[in-house]
Amino acid sequence: MRALIVYESMYGNTRLIAEAIGRGLAPAEVILVPTAQAAGVNLSQVDLLVVGGPTHVHGMSRPRTRQGAIDAAVTPQRTLHLEADAAGTGVREWLAPLSGLVCRAAAFDTRQEGPILLTGHAAKSIGKHLLEAGADLVADAMSFLVTKSTVLVPGEVRRAEAWGAMLLKQVTAPPRHPSVDTGSITIAT
Numbered sequence: 001m002r003a004l005i006v007y008e009s010m011y012g013n014t015r016l017i018a019e020a021i022g023r024g025l026a027p028a029e030v031i032l033v034p035t036a037q038a039a040g041v042n043l044s045q046v047d048l049l050v051v052g053g054p055t056h057v058h059g060m061s062r063p064r065t066r067q068g069a070i071d072a073a074v075t076p077q078r079t080l081h082l083e084a085d086a087a088g089t090g091v092r093e094w095l096a097p098l099s100g101l102v103c104r105a106a107a108f109d110t111r112q113e114g115p116i117l118l119t120g121h122a123a124k125s126i127g128k129h130l131l132e133a134g135a136d137l138v139a140d141a142m143s144f145l146v147t148k149s150t151v152l153v154p155g156e157v158r159r160a161e162a163w164g165a166m167l168l169k170q171v172t173a174p175p176r177h178p179s180v181d182t183g184s185i186t187i188a189t
Contacts, residue, residue, distance in 0.1 A: 001028040001172060004046045008035045008053035008091045009083045010069040013152050014110045017144045017160045018052055024164020036088025046103045048171050049135060051126050053091035055111035058120025060092040080150060091126060098133035104171050105135035113145040113153055138170040
């Protein structure tokens, strides 16, 4: 089985979660690609497509919110470190032209800890775009949490590995056929 994880990461948290999901998908062949480098990836050879990104302003990032994250990292009093591809293509832009997917898929995000009503989450929109592009979602959208100081909440990496293992089981398990209770059948002669 071949899995592709496409992710957008500003400060490294989403990349760490993508890497952990990849470890959970072992022994499958796993390829991790930042969205800024994913334009030429051949999706026709993928059995499972996992897509994730950070939550910005209650949803997927936009060029303006990515610029805001970049600006926050270059402020002298900040200790944030930008990922090499932070200024590149985001998940929203990468997903927009997709169509005709014939693979299974899953969506994840990183978001600040707190109620979803206050933080929002990008994974639901990512999943919706994957469905519209033709993918078959194998799991509910998943959020992994970061603190207000922009570090992963303890245990989130382990939770991401477990989620990856669950995705692998979902994709490689034989199809389930509902059992049919025929009851007792009487044949009249």
